[in-house]
Amino acid sequence: MKIAIGSDHAGYELKEHLRETLEAAGHEVADCGTQGTESSDYPDFAARVAGQVRTGRSERGILVCGTGIAMSMAANRVPGIRAANCNDLYTLKLARRHNDANVLTVGARVIAPAQAETIVEAFFDTPFEAGHHRRRIDKIEELAGSG
DSSP states (O other): OEEEEEEOGGGHHHHHHHHHHHHHTTOEEEEOOOOSSSOOOHHHHHHHHHHHHHTTSSSEEEEEESSSHHHHHHHTTSTTOOEEEOSSHHHHHHHHHHHOOOEEEEETTTSOHHHHHHHHHHHHHOOOOOTHHHHHHHHHHHHHTOO
16 A cells, blocks of 8 residues: 655654554555654645645555644645544544544654554554445535535
8 A cells, every 4th residue: 555654743753663664564655754853844744645645646644743633633624635633543443434534643642653553554454334424425525625
């Protein structure tokens, strides 16, 4: 799977850990930055990752900041993006099954690397259930002007 990944300074170390883990698992990873722990602006990296997913250059995206909240807010401004801030497995599974989340955001100050790995694995393994959920996703897309 081709995955876009990005972070701000607060999420840099976890992003690097996840990037290395994904590459070792055989995924093609587009690293959209940041490249260090110096202060950076999360909307820049959210836009890059969301753009990769929106245009189909990447199948899914992962964003990391301190809590995952800011990245989620920024990425969800991009039409066609359904970013879900999931710092636990239960929330992630529902975000995939019911909301067809195509971008995952996590908080480096909230979860440990091992927990992030488990959530990322489930992000790829949990299918969208479609059915009546499809109608709701279509309505979200209409709100964003991309439907």
